[in-house]
Amino acid sequence: MIKKESKCITISSDEIFDINKTLTCGQVFRFIYQDHMYKLWSKDKFARIIVEGTCTKIYSDDIDYFYNYFALKEDYNSIHNALHHYNLSKSILEFGRGIRILHQDLFEVIVSFIISANNNIKRIQSIIERLCVCLGTKNVDGYAFPTIEQFCKGTEAQFESLGAGYRSRYLYKFAQIVSVDMLESIKSISTQEARTKLISLPGIGPKVADCVLLFGLGRATAFPVDTWVEKVYYEVFGGKKMTRKSIAEYFSDYFGDLSGIAQQYLFFYKRETDN
């Protein structure tokens, strides 16, 4: 049961919703756990999420935004149950239960996942935070993610100062060509066309494009294959030697419309249980 009030959403435990898994499964970077609550930033908006007994409460001045952001209109009971028809172990299903694919801002997702390439989550988070401090607008809750206009005004030296390494050149090149119209047109075209368009952009290859399709464009058939998912393919599924491209096609064909959520279950399971 989900109760939406003017400044608070209350989610009871009969809903498939785990705030810890949803934020830490690698799809989003601008959050911290502090003072027994999650603090979350998206665009220029802010929310605090607290688990109180059996309920999860989302506090924000922008409740409608976060209601959509957390995909609370979607039936995750059906989605989670549908995954039982696939070749996933009980432990993977239980481990991933409660993860939701967030409805994030397209521009923020593109920039974030350009930074993510061959990088680790901890460092991705700190680079993005410095980006917000460097180019975003300060408000009472911290720094907003830079708008497209603010981002485009970034100098090469500013991007290099973020500690993004060689990715700073991709960010700068992307800043030279991105526009509101470009992003709006990407939203309006087919998944395959959008994927091709994304891959043509600087710093975006097949894996980052699939993350953008899944996290920024709501295309549930996308199945990003990174080093962790590649490990799952070989170690859990016992797959034969294949290219990442082939692994992505194999899983996407198998899971269909459930590709995105299945990928998150597998990624989260492998990254948390490896070692």
Place this chain on the structure above:
DNA sequence: GCCCAGGGATGCG
């Protein structure tokens, strides 16, 4: 010092 991290660009066959 080496290896790895939510890989991409480039060049070469």
Place this chain on the structure above:
DNA sequence: CGCATCCATGGG
């Protein structure tokens, strides 16, 4: 198409 190599940076 597949494959090798290079690419900054910080943590283990």
